Amino acid sequence: MLIHKLFCCPQNSRQFLRSVLKRWTWANTHALPHIANYPKQYTTAAPEHVVYVSRSKNIFENLALEDWIYQNGDLENRSYLLMWSNGPAVVLGLHQNPWMECNVDRILAENVDLARRKSGGGTVYHDEGNLNLSFIKSRPRYNRKENLELVKRALAHKWDVDLSINCREDLILDGFFKVSGTAAKLGGHRTYHHFTLLVDVDVERLTTLLQSPMVGVKSKSTESVPANVRNLVESAPSMDIPSIVQCIGDQFLHHNIPQAIWASPTSSLGLLTSSLGLPTDSPGLPTSSLGLLTGSLDQSTCSLGLLTSSLGLPTGTLGLSTGKLFDSGHKCNH
Structure with a gap:
């Protein structure tokens, strides 16, 4: 109808456009009450905060659990913090080439897990001296800087460590050493922002496994950015994973919210309590086959x-x- 009037009645097009603009302006000025009828996931009201701590040390189980909460959590009314540690594992970003990013032969020879996550970013090494944090929220509440500030504030308050956030949104220790990288997944109204904390990681093994032997290779895949790393325990020897989990969890639960829930898994995978509505069987686990690792390579x-x-x-x-x-x-x- 609009096209018909504009092109078939050019002498009246200016007057018609004025009337359309007038009606549009009136609708946006007087129809504000109708916003209440929009889907609730658009709301930015303070949500209930929930902390989950997985007892599993399996990278595939923990990534599957993170994805299940992302897909099925009540993000309309809740924001979640999931924390876990893994056994030795190398984890690739979504758009990375494993042969460009790490020593695949050595990883397989040492029986280290090799996995690909669903977020972007660079390749990281995990072991039980590394803590993983995933903030799972609705899209309007997505704020990477806020999450990092929360962790920085919690650690600095308890251990008096010198932490800062750089332009890449990494956590930096003593103004120089990287102790945390960051990545995220945004889909529709659901998001998660996750990152690692190097607490007491085997840095020598990290360096060895993340050193690719490939020379003279050109690829369109996302490349990791090398950085100088250091463990947090070198600045605060009393730090350990359980105390950091408690410290950050408490900070998240009391961060400008009306209610809070602490919960932890009762099995290795973490059937996390009925409050989340998790199934009584295991979420579908990502495959560890090389098919997963090569599926999106350029x-x-x-x-x-x-x-x-x-x-x-x-x-x-x-x-x-x-x-x-x-x-x-x-x-x-x-």
Whole structure:
């Protein structure tokens, strides 16, 4: 109707547009009560805060649990903080190439779990000296800086550590050392922001496993940003995972909220109490197969013979896509 009037009656189009604008202005000025009829997930009213602590040390179980709460939690009325520690694991961002980011052969040889999470960001190493925190909230309540400030404030108050937040939204110790990286997933009206805390991690193993042996590889996948890391216990020897969990959990529960719930799993996976409505069986676990790791890889080009080309030996390229060869070429130097 609007197109018909504008194009078939050009002499009246200006007057018609004025009338449309007038009606639109009146509707937005006088129809505010109708906003109450919008879906409740748009509300920013103070929610109930709930803290869950998983007892599982399995990276796949914990990632599945995080995703289940994200998909099924009552984010209209609640905000959740999930905390957990894993056994040794290397965790990739959603858009990363495992062979570019870590030493896959060594990871498999040492029986370390290799997983891919559903958020972006870089590759991280987990062990039981690392605490993972996931703030699961509705979209209007999503605020990464607020979450980081809460953790920074809780730790600095109890242990008097010098923590700051840099432009990449990492937690920095003593103005230089990275103790936490950050990543997030936003989908519709649901979000989570999760990050790690290096409390007492095996830094030597972290460095070894996150050092890729691949040389001369070009890829469109997201690359991790190297950083100098340090454990929090080096600045506060009395720190440990249970005390940090209690400290941050208390801070979250009393952060400008009307009610709060502490809950912890009663089994290894964490059937977390009926208040969340979790099922009595395990959430679907992500697969640990290489199919998961290669499923979203881009095309990569591997340059061969980079160290021998000065001797006049041929160099070549291999084009790889999802682990399959799609192109090759070679060049002789004379």
